[in-house]
Amino acid sequence: MMLLSRFWYAILAVALAASIGLLYISIHEHNRLRATDTYEIVSHDRDVVDWFLQLDARRRLDALAIVSVDSAVQDGLVKANGQEKIDAGVREALKKRLNELALRVATLARDEGKGGQNPVMLFAVDAHGRVAASVNFDRQNLVKDETFEMGGHPAVVDALHGWLRDDTWVLDREGVYRVVVRPVVKQADAPPIGAVLALRRVDDTYAKLVSEKTGSPVAFYVIPPDGNAAIVVGREAPEKTGVSFDGFTIDPKQLEGDKFYNSDNGASSLKTEKDRSTIYSRIVGGAWDLGAGYAVVRKVTTIADPGALLQGANEDDKKAVPIPLVAGVGLGALLLGILFTLFEHSRPLSALSREAKKYAKGEQDTLPLAKLSGDYRKIAQDVNEATERVISKGGGASRKAADLEQILGPVPAAPQMSAFSFNFDGNAPQAPGAPTSKPGGAGNDLFPNLPPAGLGAPASTPKPATPPQAPVQRPQAPAAPAAPVPQSPQALAQANDEDDEATQVARIPEELMRAATTGEQQMIDNADELIAWRKTFDEFVEMRKKCGEATTGLSFEKFQGQLRKNKEQLVKQYNCKRVRFTVYEKDGKAALKATPIKEG
Amino acid sequence: MLFRRSPGSLRPLLVIAAALVAPLALSLGAANAAGEFRTRLVGTSGLRPSWVAAASASAGHAYSLREFDPLVKKDFNVITADAEHDLTVGIYGPGDAAFGQGAVIRLAGARGVPGTVVVPKGTAVFFRNDDPFTHHIIGPDVDRDLKPGESHKVQPKDKGVFAYTDTLFPAFKAWIVVDDGVIANRAPALDGSVKIALEPNEYTFKIFFEGKEKAAINNFKVDAKGSSDAKDTAVSPVAPSASASGK
Numbered sequence: 001m002m003l004l005s006r007f008w009y010a011i012l013a014v015a016l017a018a019s020i021g022l023l024y025i026s027i028h029e030h031n032r033l034r035a036t037d038t039y040e041i042v043s044h045d046r047d048v049v050d051w052f053l054q055l056d057a058r059r060r061l062d063a064l065a066i067v068s069v070d071s072a073v074q075d076g077l078v079k080a081n082g083q084e085k086i087d088a089g090v091r092e093a094l095k096k097r098l099n100e101l102a103l104r105v106a107t108l109a110r111d112e113g114k115g116g117q118n119p120v121m122l123f124a125v126d127a128h129g130r131v132a133a134s135v136n137f138d139r140q141n142l143v144k145d146e147t148f149e150m151g152g153h154p155a156v157v158d159a160l161h162g163w164l165r166d167d168t169w170v171l172d173r174e175g176v177y178r179v180v181v182r183p184v185v186k187q188a189d190a191p192p193i194g195a196v197l198a199l200r201r202v203d204d205t206y207a208k209l210v211s212e213k214t215g216s217p218v219a220f221y222v223i224p225p226d227g228n229a230a231i232v233v234g235r236e237a238p239e240k241t242g243v244s245f246d247g248f249t250i251d252p253k254q255l256e257g258d259k260f261y262n263s264d265n266g267a268s269s270l271k272t273e274k275d276r277s278t279i280y281s282r283i284v285g286g287a288w289d290l291g292a293g294y295a296v297v298r299k300v301t302t303i304a305d306p307g308a309l310l311q312g313a314n315e316d317d318k319k320a321v322p323i324p325l326v327a328g329v330g331l332g333a334l335l336l337g338i339l340f341t342l343f344e345h346s347r348p349l350s351a352l353s354r355e356a357k358k359y360a361k362g363e364q365d366t367l368p369l370a371k372l373s374g375d376y377r378k379i380a381q382d383v384n385e386a387t388e389r390v391i392s393k394g395g396g397a398s399r400k401a402a403d404l405e406q407i408l409g410p411v412p413a414a415p416q417m418s419a420f421s422f423n424f425d426g427n428a429p430q431a432p433g434a435p436t437s438k439p440g441g442a443g444n445d446l447f448p449n450l451p452p453a454g455l456g457a458p459a460s461t462p463k464p465a466t467p468p469q470a471p472v473q474r475p476q477a478p479a480a481p482a483a484p485v486p487q488s489p490q491a492l493a494q495a496n497d498e499d500d501e502a503t504q505v506a507r508i509p510e511e512l513m514r515a516a517t518t519g520e521q522q523m524i525d526n527a528d529e530l531i532a533w534r535k536t537f538d539e540f541v542e543m544r545k546k547c548g549e550a551t552t553g554l555s556f557e558k559f560q561g562q563l564r565k566n567k568e569q570l571v572k573q574y575n576c577k578r579v580r581f582t583v584y585e586k587d588g589k590a591a592l593k594a595t596p597i598k599e600g
Numbered sequence: 601m602l603f604r605r606s607p608g609s610l611r612p613l614l615v616i617a618a619a620l621v622a623p624l625a626l627s628l629g630a631a632n633a634a635g636e637f638r639t640r641l642v643g644t645s646g647l648r649p650s651w652v653a654a655a656s657a658s659a660g661h662a663y664s665l666r667e668f669d670p671l672v673k674k675d676f677n678v679i680t681a682d683a684e685h686d687l688t689v690g691i692y693g694p695g696d697a698a699f700g701q702g703a704v705i706r707l708a709g710a711r712g713v714p715g716t717v718v719v720p721k722g723t724a725v726f727f728r729n730d731d732p733f734t735h736h737i738i739g740p741d742v743d744r745d746l747k748p749g750e751s752h753k754v755q756p757k758d759k760g761v762f763a764y765t766d767t768l769f770p771a772f773k774a775w776i777v778v779d780d781g782v783i784a785n786r787a788p789a790l791d792g793s794v795k796i797a798l799e800p801n802e803y804t805f806k807i808f809f810e811g812k813e814k815a816a817i818n819n820f821k822v823d824a825k826g827s828s829d830a831k832d833t834a835v836s837p838v839a840p841s842a843s844a845s846g847k
Contacts, residue, residue, distance in 0.1 A: 054664045061665060128684060128790060129709050142732035142748045149730070151685065152711020154651060154662070154771050161679050162672025166665045171733040173768065183669050191676040192669075226736065226767055264660050288661040289770055 005340040012333065023306050031302045038277045038300050039270040045216040045296040046267055046279045052214050053178075053284070056109070057166035060120070060198055061180040063108030067196045068182040072097040073124055076133065077184055077194035080126040091145060094133030098122040102135050105198055111209065121177075121199040124184075125150050127160060127192065138201060139171070150197065154286065155181045159195035168285030168292060169199075173224040174231050176202035176292050179285070207234035216296050217243040220283070223252045223291035230291075242299045243276060250295065255280055266293070275300055344374070352376040369584070370539065373546060377585070529578065533560045536592070539583040543590035570596050635800045635822045639830035641792035646836030647681035647809050651771035681809055683792040685711065687835065690718035690777070691784045691796065693803035698784040699723050702753070705764075705774050706730045707737075707746065712764070712774030716808045718785040721759060725776050727752045735772070739764030761811040775811030800824035807835050 067073055076094035080086045102119035111120065121136040129151015137143065150156045155167035159181040167179040178200045183192035200206060202220045211218050217237030223230045230250035237243040254271060255261045258280075261268035266282035277300045282293045303309055351372055358364050366387070367380035537559045544551050567579045576596035584591055668677050681687060702724030706713040708731060717725055729735050729746040736745050740762045741754050756762060756778040766772035781804075788794045794805075805817040814835040822828045 057665050129682075129711075131709075137732075139732040144730070147706070147708060147730035148732070149709030149711075149713070151682075152709040152713075152769070152771060156709070157679060157682075158666065162669045162677045164665065164667045164669055165663045167663055170768070173734070175733070180665075183672055185669060185671040188671055189673055192672055224768075266661060282661065284661050284664045286662065286770070290768065 003344075005337070005344045008337050008340050012337070015333075020306075023309075027303045027306065027309065034300060034302060035270075035272065035277070038272075038298055039279075042270060042277050042279045042296055042298045043267070045214065045298065046281050048214045049210060049216055049218055049294060049296055050281065050284075052210055056210075057178065057180055060105075060109040060111075060178070060200065061164055061166060061182065063105045064180055064182050064196060064198045066104060066108070067098070067101050067122060067124075067198070068184045070097060070101060073101075073196065074184055074186050074193065077124060077126050078186060080124075080130065080132040081128065081193055085146065086126070086130060086132055088145075091133050094124050095135055098124060098133055098135040109198075109200075111200060121197075121201075123150060123197040123199070124194060125156055125160075125197065126194045129156065129160070132194070137199070138175075153179075155179055156195055156197065159183045159197075160192055162192055166285065168202075168283050168287035170222055170224075170287045170290040170292050173227060173290075174222055174233060176220055176222055176233050176283070176287060178202060178206070203234045204236060205234075207236040210294075211236035211238055215241075217241050217245070217298070219245055219248060219295045219297065221250055221293060221295060222287075223250070223255070223293075225289070225291055227291075228252065237297070243297050245297075248297075250280070272300060275302070348373050348376045352380060355380070381585075530560065533563050533581065536563070536581045536583060540590055540592065543583050543585060547585060547588055547590050549590060566594060570594060574598075635798050635824050636827045637794070637796045637798050637803065637805070637820070637822050637830070638827045639794045639805070639817065639833045641683055641687060641788050641794065641807060641815070641835050642832045643834040643836035644683050644687065644792055645678060645680040647686070647814065649679070649681055649686060650773060650810060652679050681835075682790070683788045684790040685713055685787070686715045686809055687788050687792075687814075688714050688716040688718060688808045689786045689788065689794055689796070690779065690782050690806040690808060691786065691798075691803055692779075692781045692806065693783055694801055695783055695799070697723065697782070702726055702755075703785070704728055705776075707735045707766075707772070710766075710769040711772055714785075714787050715773065716775040716777060716811050718777040718779055718782050718806070718808055719756065720780065720782050721757055721778055722755065723778075724753050724755045727754070727764070727774075735769065736767045737764055738767060739774075763811060773810065775808075777808055777811055795827075798822045805830070805833075807833065809835065 073094065076090050076097070079090045080094075083090070102122050105122065106119050109120065119136050121134065121138070123134045123137070124132045126132050129149050131143075131145075131148040131150050134140070134143070134148070151160070153167070153169070155165055158165050160183065162183050162185070164182050165180075167181070169175075169177045169179055171177065179197060181195050181197050184194045184196055186193045207218050207220055210216075215238060217235075219232050219235035221230050221232045230252050232245075232248060232250065235245040235248060237245055255268060258268045261280060261282070266284075266288065268280040271278045271280070276297050278295050278297045280293055280295050282288045285292075287293075301312060303312060352367075355364070355367050355371060359367055366384045369377050369380055369384075372380050534556060537554075537556045540559070541551050541554060544554075563581060570576065570579045574596040576598045578597050580595040580597050582593050582595065584593060668674070697720050699719060703717040703719050704726045705717055705728070707727060707729045710731065712727075719725060727737055727742070727746060728751040729748055732748050734745050734747050737743070737752060739754075740756075742752055742764065744752060746752060754762075754776070756776055759778045759780065762776045762778070764774045764776070785808075786794065786796050800822055802819050802821045804819060806813050807815040815833050817830050817833060820828065820830055
């Protein structure tokens, strides 16, 4: 049947298909988990950047204290407040002092932009909201001192009422400024005499500052409320993150419909484009409503297909492969395959080859089926039958086992069923016309699968039942010594007329007949018969196993009891001396064939 | 159309200058008469600028830090109307309107200065950007960018109150009040005091906050010599409460 090797191929095919399926599942799972993890990472990065901006605002606000408490600044503002038009001298004195303080403020704020030489923009605003002096303002060329005011910005209004606070401004739709404001207090029981502001433009240097401190790639942008395009005003990505902002653009439309981005939280959902995932966040301050924000980006490594799996693997990944396990599984599978092939192909074939050689050499007349298994047994069986057929056609002596039909004519019809399901009660149907030992008594119950014709000759012409012939009391030509097959009853019958059949029943020697009358010889015969039946039982069980039939419940005691009944029946029916039982396979099932033997 | 659109967005500086000095002409002329109107606007602490309310609504994202300075008395922490910029005194009386070429609302410090102008029908009002950055003014007959130094003229033809906002500075708001009989308008000082040189006559003074009349001094006679003091003028009957502190 070669089940194991065939199943092994199926198992290997299923294993291969399952491996490919698992590979795709693993890739998808990896990508999914990676996306989830990336969201967590980017979301965390966004929080870190948010916290840094708050910390940065606090540092700048604290650093600005040296300006708000500076006596020169205070004196200048007091003078400005008392003047309808601020005197140029007052402005110059204030400006000079702010210049001196600007770099110190930057240092205190740890603003390391431009190689540590990035003084912040400082402004001194009087109580009227007029800018008395400013330094480092990048729009100074647009400023007219006499009309320059800042008193309408909510942050400045707050400061003029004694509040410390931060803010973020957007100027000209593209300039983003981080702002901190402090009141300038001259007297504790008086309102502030003015305010001082520090501005830091958000540009690449500021993005670098944020990026270096947080370890996150950050890009600041503005999407003007009346504009359609986003403007990236500053960006920086640490090299170790593998993120590049080259060609980085923002599609405002993808943020328009983002409910998270437009909520109080101000942080968008995760946007994944190409190889990077991004969270956009509005920046706190007046810029919130003016479309300013920052994008925190992380590179996402996804695996497009199994081919890309190895491309992204490094040496560490390859070292993580459990080579002994993989090699062991592969080797085990190989060995199992070889083993199955050996047992199911090579060995039976070798047995067939060996027996065929013996057959060819004439060491045996037929191929021994019992030594062969599976398909090779069928092949051998076919060869044997073919050989028999050739011999028969050539007029040679038939060597096949005689069956009951040949001897007695058509045997009673018997259900084709497994020997295992034999009716052991001894009430088998009898063939019409067939003599029975007793009415309704035991027939050949043990052989319901007894073929209507001899073994291997199912197509032989049924012959009418003939009464059993009286045993011929003359010596017969000896049967072919090498032929192990039982002698055919038909041959026995024909042996009287023709002496050309190989299977013959020898006439019972007188001495044996005499001995048979004594109990001693009978006991000897019984013992031999019992041994033979035991052998037959073993072969029967073995055949059932080979045929895949159950063997549980089979016992020799029952088996030999049935054989004995059938033997007695056949002995009476055919007037034979003994019956030979042989095991064979029919239609994939174990079966028994009974051959009446007249000779002792 | 309530307004005649200005033919050009940028008016000659001369026109602006004339508009700016027009109120001065009133006082200069009055200086000869030596009359002066005086009053002091009180109760400004009861006036809460609308941008504060707007800022309160968005307090969650308007700032990340806002703390009061312990050196400043809590009384001063209350954000209320700034008399100098948020209040306008409209002067009603005999004589020609003293607006010259028109009135001006400066865009300075991200706010309108003054916040409200009161003009008679047909008077031109100029929005002039004195900030070093662009504004975008929206209101009746205007929806445009104003770059630094640029102006835009509107000319109300009918009575009413017209509000203007700025898309680039949400805190910015300005109002034009078109009224009959107004001959000039002036801004109080930071402390709410008002001093206006006027020819001797009888006038009505109306105080406006964010386009709304908050107080009036009716038929007040300004003497030819000395100051005619109307004493305190309450612009708000509501005293500031503790809950109004801050935002």
